[in-house]
Amino acid sequence: MGINFHNQGNRTTYTTRTADHSWLELIKKIVPFENVSQALEIGCGGGIYSKALADLGAQSVTALDFSRTMLEGARENCKYYHNISFKYGSAYETGLESNSFELLLERALIHHIKDLDVCFHEAFRLLQDNSLFIVQDRTLEGCLLKGDNSHIRGYFFECFPRLIETEVSRRHKSHVVLDTLKEAGFKNIEVMKLWETRKVYQHKKQLLRDISERTGRSILHELDDEELQLLVSHIDNALPGSSNTSFVEKDRWTIWVAEK
Template identity: 25%
Template structure:
């Protein structure tokens, strides 16, 4: 998605902000596979507005390079992130503006499905990653779409996700064939919103890429149905959804 041609970046924080406990859950999930003290440099690839960048810097006491192709996203990221440990640069998965063997860990959050040339992207990731470095992928897959509440009310968005997203096995096979060894895979249940009112406000902002891709009429019809549903339910219920987490190591060729 070409975010610089839209006003989505200015709304993205509202739509994608995670509860603190959810951010902590993801940091702990990543660190569970990594030897303590082994991470000095992290690339937050496809960092968007930088919602994980500072958290990664603080949690791992690491230098972070946030890379994104969108000037507008990077502007939001720089405005929201005050840390000497975080540097934001324009680039993409296919063209990472960093030197060879720099990163101990490369982190992709909800980026995999946006990568147009995966062969080139994983070649670049291998170049920038240190020997025995880690590649972490946090992503939606076809298999967990049925846990995403709003998609029940937006059939056109669900259809686009089914066409656009990969299956778990597709991701495992694609990354493995690019020269990475799977170290672990988890299905992570995360809290996306604290209650239905907060959830509706996130969806109303229409900053999620599948909701941007449908027509205005389809969006308004779907949101009316979602809003009606939310008013009929227990407003204090946590909104839980599933995402997939994959962690790989760079294979060393002898």
């Protein structure tokens, strides 16, 4: 089944959060934003992290996505950010000028990308010399950690083991990402891990509603409506505490930082 990024019903599914403090602090340590006049996010989705790059100090941000529907949602989400512009294009062929950016971010993108080589060569073309390319995604190991009251994703696979096959087919191994970055010409590559807060839920009902609406979770589009409700019930029973218990959901990310 999979998520349809071109469906109007999914237009705002990636606009409902803000970048977490833990992510902002890490990126501030990595990127000298005083030197970033032109930043690019490929696979911008709802514009959450394009806004974050602008907030961190990038003078101008280009937000690119292959879905015009997602771009509509991003434009609405970023409507008060006059230094963010939008571009329709793909990670393989952006249509942007070479050597134009000091920073390029691809967050939660590469698990949708089959040909990393073409994707990373395009990134290399777009960046100026000595500029940074940040790739952030979950590895299979991070996805399949046991479910608990902070790692909610683990329950998806506990309840529906067939989803593991989906993750195996789309998650790139860390060493493959590293090797492909090197082959594309990138240097001084660092690999980092981050437990990033996805969202703070004031009570369990709020979390279960988020799951039932598949908000920002492409993996849940692999389940039909009946299966989704079974998952919601499973999580409801598995999570400790009462209906008024708050939860801090976190995801385990891998971040590759490379220099052109």
